[in-house]
Amino acid sequence: DGGITQSPKYLFRKEGQNVTLSCEQNLNHDAMYWYRQDPGQGLRLIYYSQIVNDFQKGDIAEGYSVSREKKESFPLTVTSAQKNPTAFYLCASTTRHGYTFGSGTRLTVV
């Protein structure tokens, strides 16, 4: 079945550590996105990529980094510069007619 796979589902990070969230899609979509969701809030755009080897900052890119070396993969690194990283992270890809989201990764700083 086609879809988006995010891993891991739960991730615990110590303060000062970098962590990488995985996002893989087999939908052959060109555009991919990372969103952050805080409790009781809507989603906010972190980074997006339209094609391989190209990506753009979204509204809250500080403290995050991404890469797009393959069409299928768009990993997100949460760096130690991100002061409040505890959140639910969602990856998505699109056609012209709508988004497909992964099931998310819950990141907690311990």
Add this chain to the structure above:
Amino acid sequence: GIQVEQSPPDLILQEGANSTLRCNFSDSVNNLQWFHQNPWGQLINLFYIPSGTKQNGRLSATTVATERYSLLYISSSQTTDSGVYFCAVDRRGSIQGAQKLVFGQGTRLTINP
């Protein structure tokens, strides 16, 4: 930037009831989508509806772009309809091929048996 406001923030209904969720947006958009987030966090795309009316089973949506609002209708609610419903818009002038959605805060719907 564009603002998206959803109402009501919370809605509690009995099974079988009908409901209307509203989304207002502050500027012209070239894309509007409705999503349902289930209690486990999964987001499902319900409608891609920049204008007009669409129906899918018990759900339907209408967007009046000139008046900058959209409505999501749920008829004969079931407990599985519970969750958070998000409206999201794509700003006019977004880069071709990229849909940089701006999300509202959501409406939390609880359907009691």
